[in-house]
Amino acid sequence: MRRTLDDVQTSAGSTTTDALALLRDRPLVVLTGAGLSTDSGIPDYRGPGSPARTPMTYGEFVSGEAARQRYWARSHLGWSRMRAAGPNAGHLALAALDPTLLITQNVDGLHERAGSRRLVALHGRIADVVCLDCRTTSGRAELQGRLDAANPGWLAEHAAAEVRPDGDVDLEETAGFVVPACEVCGGVLKPDVVFFGENVPAPRVERCYAAVDALVDAGGALLVAGSSLTVMSGFRFVRRAAKAGTPVVIVNRGETRGDELATYRLDVGCSEFLSALAP
Incomplete structure (x- = not known):
């Protein structure tokens, strides 16, 4: 009614x-x-009470391994909560x-x-992943399993990290996080979403x-x-x-x-x- x-x-x-x-x-x-x-x-980006944040740009993501390590370490935590x-x-x-x-x-x-x-x-959708080299697409749930296996205990260790929009969390210490490569070609994996700086x-x-x-x-x-x-x-x-x-x-x-x-x-x-x- x-x-x-x-x-x-x-x-x-x-x-x-x-x-x-x-x-x-x-x-x-x-x-x-x-x-x-x-x-x-x-959480949203700009609503009342939303914390100031600077999302990673596409240029940052492709700039090197350290930037991608930082992205995936935080996203691994955030997406595990977002999918719920x-x-x-x-x-x-x-x-x-x-x-x-x-x-x-x-x-x-x-x-x-x-x-x-x-x-x-x-x-795009955060549940999809694309290889920047061979363009193969795959599911984020599959990658989540690989991230878990490569980084045992990471989710539990950082369970208190504050959730932010788009499957991100507030976390600065990401050294040592292992980022798997594309299983098809060994290339760079990226969530299949439009980053700032992309069209x-x-x-x-x-x-x-x-x-x-x-x-x-x-x-x-x-x-x-x-x-x-x-x-x-x-x-x-x-x-x-x-x-x-x-x-x-x-x-x-x-x-x-x-x-x-x-x-x-x-x-x-x-x-x-x-x-x-x-x-």
């Missing part, structure tokens, strides 16, 4: 009611960010809504686990642009949930929709780069809002 508008109690007042009314019964493209997964226990996270009410609501296209900046795979069908994982693959971007453009003739709307839109990979879709006259609704805790382009801008929880919108 659909929740009533009055079930969402926020300081936005009638704006929330208006936004829900605007979005209902329209074709939707939805763009999600890290704020959608905080209710699953995964489950979809929250917001993920489930979006699966029920089944928008024309769901674009996610998240790499946690929770939309897929919730059952979303028409989805573009803009930045989102063009086919993904074009599919998203096409879905956003189609909203014009369909009388649809673009909904942003849980993204600060700080990086251009997501902000460009908001800018494109607004330029075409498509309504844009932004739901996020804290300011976003796209606030001035939004038809409605709501500082409310993603899970609550999406649950109210879902059928």
Whole structure:
């Protein structure tokens, strides 16, 4: 049963009611960010109270063995916890809504686990691994087993390390961590996600642009949930929709780069809002 508008109690007042009314019964493209997964226990980058952090760039990752050792030592700890996270009410609501296209900046795979069908994982998935030399792809669970075997006791020794976004943890001492090579060619393994300094693959971007453009003739709307839109990979879709006259609704805790382009801008929880919108 659909929740009533009055079930969402926020300081936005009638704006929330208006936004829900605007979005209902329209074709939707939805763009999600890290704020959608905080209710699953995964920290976000820029929400209220989030710690300052500088993610490793692609240039750093390929700069040498020490950088990759640092990345995998921290990721080994973080991913062991991230994979235990489950979809929250917001993920489930979006699966029920089944928008024309769901674009996610998240790499946690929770939309897929919730059952979303028409989805573009803009930045890839942390559960996938690629060899930078032979381009062979494999599953992260398999690599996790190899990391465990090569670094016995590492998880237990650093169990208190604080979790950060994207399967990372707060850990400085990574000397001695053993990083396995590709089993096919002996090359360098990297999570199959877009690092800062890399470009989102063009086919993904074009599919998203096409879905956003189609909203014009369909009388649809673009909904942003849980993204600060700080990086251009997501902000460009908001800018494109607004330029075409498509309504844009932004739901996020804290300011976003796209606030001035939004038809409605709501500082409310993603899970609550999406649950109210879902059928």
